[in-house]
Amino acid sequence: MEEYARSPSFRIPVADAKDVSLSDFEAYRIFQALHIRGAGPDQKREGRAGFEGSDVLSLFDSLDKDDKASWCVENSTGSTTSPADFLNTATSNLRGYCSFLIQHSKDVKQDLEKRLPITRLPESMVGLTSCNHGPCIWMFFGKNPIAQSQLEGRPEHTDSVSHDGTWHYQLSGTKVWRIRATEELQESIAIKTNRSQSKTGKRKRVSDDSDNPGEPRSKTYYDIECKEGDIILLNTRLWWHSTFVPPQARPSISYARDIYFRSDVPDEAPTLGNLDGTYATEDIESDTVLFTEHGMPDCELHRSKDDPNCRLVELEDESGDSYMAIVSSRVIKAGEFFTLEDSDDEDDSGLDP
Incomplete structure (x- = not known):
C-alpha cells in the first residue's frame, strides 16, 4: 500500500502487477480505486504485432467517420490540434491534450485488441468474477514538451455512467491523476471499513470531510502518478477526477475500457460520446x-x-x-x-x- 494525498485520511490501494491478487480486488470493492504498477505487455501476446505511440495516427486515419467525429480537444493551449499534426509523434513542439473513441469501426477495433499490450485486468486479481467490457476503447494523447509547465487535461468531473469502473493503461509517458471522493463514496467507505473493523472493536474515521454532513465535496485530494506500463482502475462515477501531463520528451498516451462485474450487461450497449x-x-x-x-x-x-x-x-x-x-x-x-x-x-x- 502507498498513499498519494495532500492531507491523507485513508489509503488508495497500490499493487505491483506481479503480485496482484484477489485481496487487491476486494480492496477495490471498498475504495473504488486501485493503482497497479508495472503491468507491462501480456506474455500471451509475445510474437504478435504490437502497438506503440507512433501507431496512434495511423489508427485514427483508419477509423470510420463516426469514430473520427469523436475527436475531442481537452486542452490545446493555443497550438494546433488537427489529428494529422498532433498525433504525429515526430512533431515534438506541440502542446495539448486530446482524445477519441474506437467504437463503430468494428474491424479496426478487433485488430487493435490483438495488438494492445493489455486488453483485460489480470486474472489473478478478478479470479472467477465475471468481468465484461463496454463497447468502446478510449484513447488519450497528450504532449507537453520539456521546459513547459504542467499541462492540465480534462477539468475535474465525474462520469454519469452505470459501470463498475474504468481501467486506464499508460502506454507511453506519464500522466498524473488527481482524485477526490464524492460524498456518496465517502459514506460507502465509512460503512464498509467500519463494518470490517467492528470485529476488533476498532473503528476508522475515513475522512475529515465526513464530519461535515451535507458538505457536497470532499477537500482531500489524492495524486496518482501513472508511469508507462501502469494501470489505474477507478470508478469515475464515484471519484471526482482530473488529469495532468508533466513536462516530458515523449507523448503521454493511454487507453481505457469500462468494465462491468456482472453477467447481465446488454448485448447492445448504448453508443458512447466524447x-x-x-x-x-x-x-x-x-x-x-x-x-x-x-x-x-x-x-x-x-x-x-x-x-x-x-x-x-x-x-x-x-x-x-x-x-x-x-x-x-x-x-x-x-x-x-x-x-x-x-x-x-x-x-x-x-x-x-
Missing part, C-alpha cells in the same frame, strides 16, 4: 430551474433516450413575457450530467442547448 457537458455539483431536487435562455452554458447538453433528467419548458417572468428554460425532471445526483430527452426534432422551440 463531448464535454455540464453536470450537477450537488444533489438537485426535481422541478428546479437550471438554466434560462439568457444564461445557457457554453457547451452542448447531452441527450438520453432512456433516462433524461431535464426538460425544456416555457415560463413567464413578472411582466408576463415568456422565456425558455431547462428544468430538472427528477432528482439529479451530484456528478450526474444534465441530459435532455433524445428527439428527432432538431428544433426544440428555438432553444439550442
Whole structure:
C-alpha cells in the first residue's frame, strides 16, 4: 500500500502487477480505486504485432467517420490540434491534450485488441468474477514538451455512467491523476471499513470531510502518478477526477475500457460520446430551474433516450413575457450530467442547448 494525498485520511490501494491478487480486488470493492504498477505487455501476446505511440495516427486515419467525429480537444493551449499534426509523434513542439473513441469501426477495433499490450485486468486479481467490457476503447494523447509547465487535461468531473469502473493503461509517458471522493463514496467507505473493523472493536474515521454532513465535496485530494506500463482502475462515477501531463520528451498516451462485474450487461450497449457537458455539483431536487435562455452554458447538453433528467419548458417572468428554460425532471445526483430527452426534432422551440 502507498498513499498519494495532500492531507491523507485513508489509503488508495497500490499493487505491483506481479503480485496482484484477489485481496487487491476486494480492496477495490471498498475504495473504488486501485493503482497497479508495472503491468507491462501480456506474455500471451509475445510474437504478435504490437502497438506503440507512433501507431496512434495511423489508427485514427483508419477509423470510420463516426469514430473520427469523436475527436475531442481537452486542452490545446493555443497550438494546433488537427489529428494529422498532433498525433504525429515526430512533431515534438506541440502542446495539448486530446482524445477519441474506437467504437463503430468494428474491424479496426478487433485488430487493435490483438495488438494492445493489455486488453483485460489480470486474472489473478478478478479470479472467477465475471468481468465484461463496454463497447468502446478510449484513447488519450497528450504532449507537453520539456521546459513547459504542467499541462492540465480534462477539468475535474465525474462520469454519469452505470459501470463498475474504468481501467486506464499508460502506454507511453506519464500522466498524473488527481482524485477526490464524492460524498456518496465517502459514506460507502465509512460503512464498509467500519463494518470490517467492528470485529476488533476498532473503528476508522475515513475522512475529515465526513464530519461535515451535507458538505457536497470532499477537500482531500489524492495524486496518482501513472508511469508507462501502469494501470489505474477507478470508478469515475464515484471519484471526482482530473488529469495532468508533466513536462516530458515523449507523448503521454493511454487507453481505457469500462468494465462491468456482472453477467447481465446488454448485448447492445448504448453508443458512447466524447463531448464535454455540464453536470450537477450537488444533489438537485426535481422541478428546479437550471438554466434560462439568457444564461445557457457554453457547451452542448447531452441527450438520453432512456433516462433524461431535464426538460425544456416555457415560463413567464413578472411582466408576463415568456422565456425558455431547462428544468430538472427528477432528482439529479451530484456528478450526474444534465441530459435532455433524445428527439428527432432538431428544433426544440428555438432553444439550442
